[in-house]
Amino acid sequence: xxxxxxxxxxxxxIMCGACTAIAPNNCAWVDGTDTPVVINDKVTEExxxxxxxxxxxxxxxxxx
Ligand code: SF4
Numbered sequence: 001x002x003x004x005x006x007x008x009x010x011x012x013x014i015m016c017g018a019c020t021a022i023a024p025n026n027c028a029w030v031d032g033t034d035t036p037v038v039i040n041d042k043v044t045e046e047x048x049x050x051x052x053x054x055x056x057x058x059x060x061x062x063x064x
Pocket of ligand 1: 009016018019035054059
């Protein structure tokens with residue numbers, strides 16, 4: 001059981017694209033959404049880097 005997950009808060013996202021560039025296996029632009037969404041919430045090294053690179057904290061890791 002994993003106790004943490006990657007999430008994106010669309011209300012904080014400024015659509016900079018950093019998370020999708022750093023962690024394309026976790027975060028992606030999907031048709032019908034304004035902001036990137038989490039397509040895989042597994043907390044990989046890439047996901048951790050994406051979360052720490054998000055300028056607004058929208059992309060972050062939280063407890064499941
Ligand atoms: S890095 Fe943060 S602000 Fe930038 S697109 Fe991803 S969630 Fe949005």
